[in-house]
Amino acid sequence: xxTALIDYPFVGALAEHMASFIAEKRSxxxxxxxxxxxxxxxxxxxxxxxxxxxxxSEDVVHIWLGKHPLESNRNQYIRFGVxxxxxxxxxxxxxxxxxxxxxxxSKTRHNFIPKIxxxxxxxxxxxxxxxxxxxxxxxxxxxxxxxxxxxRLLYCCGLxxxxxxxxxxxxxxTKENLLSVVNSKHGKTRYIPLTAELGDRLSNYIDNRPRSxxxxxxxxxxxxxxxxxxxxxxxxxxxxxYKAGIPHLGKGKGPRxxxxxxxxxxxxxxKWVCEGKDLTNAIPRLxxxxxxxxxxxxxxxxxxxxxxxxxxxxxxxxxxxxxxxxGEFVLEND
Numbered sequence: 001x002x003t004a005l006i007d008y009p010f011v012g013a014l015a016e017h018m019a020s021f022i023a024e025k026r027s028x029x030x031x032x033x034x035x036x037x038x039x040x041x042x043x044x045x046x047x048x049x050x051x052x053x054x055x056x057s058e059d060v061v062h063i064w065l066g067k068h069p070l071e072s073n074r075n076q077y078i079r080f081g082v083x084x085x086x087x088x089x090x091x092x093x094x095x096x097x098x099x100x101x102x103x104x105x106s107k108t109r110h111n112f113i114p115k116i117x118x119x120x121x122x123x124x125x126x127x128x129x130x131x132x133x134x135x136x137x138x139x140x141x142x143x144x145x146x147x148x149x150x151x152r153l154l155y156c157c158g159l160x161x162x163x164x165x166x167x168x169x170x171x172x173x174t175k176e177n178l179l180s181v182v183n184s185k186h187g188k189t190r191y192i193p194l195t196a197e198l199g200d201r202l203s204n205y206i207d208n209r210p211r212s213x214x215x216x217x218x219x220x221x222x223x224x225x226x227x228x229x230x231x232x233x234x235x236x237x238x239x240x241x242y243k244a245g246i247p248h249l250g251k252g253k254g255p256r257x258x259x260x261x262x263x264x265x266x267x268x269x270x271k272w273v274c275e276g277k278d279l280t281n282a283i284p285r286l287x288x289x290x291x292x293x294x295x296x297x298x299x300x301x302x303x304x305x306x307x308x309x310x311x312x313x314x315x316x317x318x319x320x321x322x323x324x325x326x327g328e329f330v331l332e333n334d
Contacts, residue, residue: 005026005031005032005033006033006036006037007036008022008036008037008039008040009040010039010040010043011043011044011046011047012043012044012045012046012047012051013046013051013052013053014043014046014051014053014056015043016053017053017054017086017089017090017093017095018039018040018042018043018086021039021085021086021089021090022035022036022039024089029188031183034078035082035085038078038079038082039082039083039086042064042079042082042083042086045063045064046060049063054090054095054096055095055096055097056086056087056090056095056096056097056098057098058098060098061083061087061098061100061104062104064079064083065079065080065083065100065104065105076105077105080100080104080105083100084099084100087099087100114254114256114258114259114262114263114304115249115253115254115255115256115259115262116259116262116263116266116304116308117246117255117259117260117263119267121244121246122155122263122267124244124245124246125151125240125241125244125246126148126151126152127244128240128243128244129147129148129151129240130148132144132147132148139223140222140223141223142210145205146205146220147236148201149201149202149205149220150164150165150220150228150233151237151240151260152198152201153167153179153198154257154260154261154264155260155263155264156195156198156264157179157192157194157198157264158261158264158265158268158289158290159181159192159261160184160258160261160291161230161233161234161257161258162184162230163181163184163291164220164233165218165220165227165228165229165230165233166182166218166227167179167181167218167219167220168215168216168217168218168219169206169213169214169215169216169217169218169219170215170216171219172202172206172219174199174202174203174206177193177194177195177196177198177199178191178192178193178194179191179192179193179194180192181291184291188291190288190289190291192289206219230257233257234256234257237257241255261290262301262304265286265290265298265301266301266304266305266308266309268286269282269283269286269301269302269305270305270308270309273305279302283298283302284298286298286301
């Protein structure tokens with residue numbers, strides 16, 4: 001199933017170029033729905049400015065980059081990224097444009113340090129999840145069956161929460177124990193091998209669904225045939241960690257639902273280091289498994305592994321110090 005592409009009705013003098021820019025991005029497999037929405041908002045702004053079809057002036061760019069009331073720094077920086085790419089597109093076509101630089105906006109830095117759960121905390125978390133029982137008047141009567149599977153996919157496979165909730169029956173190959181993550185971040189598709197145990201769990205889950213199945217059905221379907229929202233899954237996660245005795249350190253301090261993905265990566269690296277595996281070969285595989293756009297997205301996990309597990313720090317430094325990243329790292333939306 002392909003993610004639905006949203007066509008925004010661009011307006012203003014630059015509407016044609018904006019539509020062509022989005023079409024070019026999508027021609028190479030990008031989805032660009034979020035970026036398209038931002039550019040549509042920009043096009044509405046230009047309706048009230050003195051703009052021409054083949055010009056993107058510095059004044060227009062700076063007006064667009066101005067921070068909105070109550071707007072987060074991160075959202076402002078997303079708008080910066082979109083207008084910069086669009087300006088570069090127009091520049092490539094030979095038009096007179098102003099391409100913004102980082103000095104035009106204070107780049108947002110995410111100082112959030114992911115909370116890596118210990119092996120004991122992971123055990124306590126799944127002990128809580130696996131003991132769920134069907135609630136008599138639950139709006140989701142299969143909740144207690146789905147949650148153990150969803151959270152195993154998050155931790156055992158390192159899926160993003162949105163990837164897990166978007167899975168469909170057709171994405172699970174129970175014969176080959178293979179999971180297809182279709183049209184994920186940046187429109188990429190990847191294939192994830194499953195352990196025999198997890199493959200069997202998914203196979204039994206599918207075989208015991210209460211009604212006939214269509215391949216297009218969501219794997220974890222709500223009673224109305226839809227899919228669970230990530231925010232709903234996060235709220236459930238908060239309840240689980242509370243019952244497991246894992247403290248939540250407050251807003252911006254975690255643990256977040258996404259930290260299960262970080263924990264998966266760090267636990268993998270810890271295991272491989274202790275087993276003496278060659279990380280120069282293993283890390284690119286982990287990068288592909290996680291669906292990272294490049295190797296640099298995976299590198300910081302080496303440093304995190306060394307910091308969380310001091311017992312493997314010396315081994316990492318001795319054998320892989322040349323690939324250990326230096327300075328701050330950002331993993332918030334990997």
